Amino acid sequence: MTDPGNHGRRAAVRNSYDAVAEAYLDTIGGELTHKPLDRALLVALLEQTATGAPVADLGCGPGHVTGWLAAHGAARAVGIDLSPGMVALARRDHPEAEFREGDLLRLPAADGEFGAAVALYSVIHLEPAELAPAFAEAWRVLRPGGRLLVAFHAGTEVRHLDDWWGHPVDVDFRFLEPVPVAELLRGAGFDVEATLERAHYPQEAQTTRAYVLARRPEA
Template identity: 70%
Template sequence: MGADHGRVRGSYDTVAEEYLGRIGGELAHKPVDRALLRVVVEEAAGGPVADLGCGPGHVAGWLAEQGARVVGIDLSPRMVELARRERPGAVFRAGDLLALPAADGEFAAAVALYSVIHLEPAELTPAFAEMRRVLRPGGVLLVSFHLGSEVRRMEEWWGHPVDVDFHFLEADTVAAHLTGAGFTVEARLERESLPEEAATRRGYLLARRPR
């Protein structure tokens, strides 16, 4: 694991409690995200779903409320600790997107919401290949990200000292990396930010591991 992943881990450990307080209820005002997540639940058809970059477990919890069997995975041990505290009936694991703590074909579907934005460009295809590995043939993956081409370095976040980069990504670039990792991209969607969100345009891709 590279040094940059250590920076990301430490930064999210630092803001974990505040992140939970500020972001933990975000799906309540995100109808598009909820609709896409329902697609994932339907596609999983009762099989296990991975929440990759699960943070404090709020998306995993919402998926579980829809009847999904969810496993949340996050780089930050503190985030995993909070997720286990908030969702004691769910399963959470600490792990890196480049080396997921999961068996081959363990999941029927997966979501990676704003987690690949912390990867370096050269890490995208290997990360997606790892996601493909843990998906069953025919399994779907929902990826979301901030649209653009800039890299924002944050050294302060909600008053806490951090050291983390946010990579904005073009939809075509993410689609190309998914294809390069063996996925078939089936749907894409873009939307403007909501009043409750940071002012960035958002992108979503739904991809499938071929059977």
């Protein structure tokens, strides 16, 4: 049975990101220019993606990472986001990529559609019990051998915002611990290939950033 409370929380997240979409793009849309490690991880992911295979950006926001993937070797980059406002901006600014509205728990994608996927700071809006189903969905849409790069704020804190850049919102940011995230990925069927943490860059919020690279095993 579907939990109506979870639907309400996802609706709050959707509405919050719709409200800040333009401000988010203006503030964060160029973030990869000052994130050399993130760019290196994305390049490594692309280099290990099967030739011709599409790459998914799960929780793509205004599409800046999706567009970067398309410009740096992805045969086809597909961004998926819960927020219609974010998807509209992504389609406007990145016609070289494809964008779909969708939920991390019910991805609008076929089984094995993607050769690789990234989920950069998108799982932080899920409830703890939703992480395992979300990782199972990521496993479903990846081809055997496909890799998933997950990024999140490291820790156990939950930050709630009622106001974001002057817009009323209702959204939680859940920090996560790398070891439990890796275990949940293994439970979803992935092999975990790497985990790492880094300090924040000067332009970022002052949180420790964590990354887990996982791979769907060959059939």
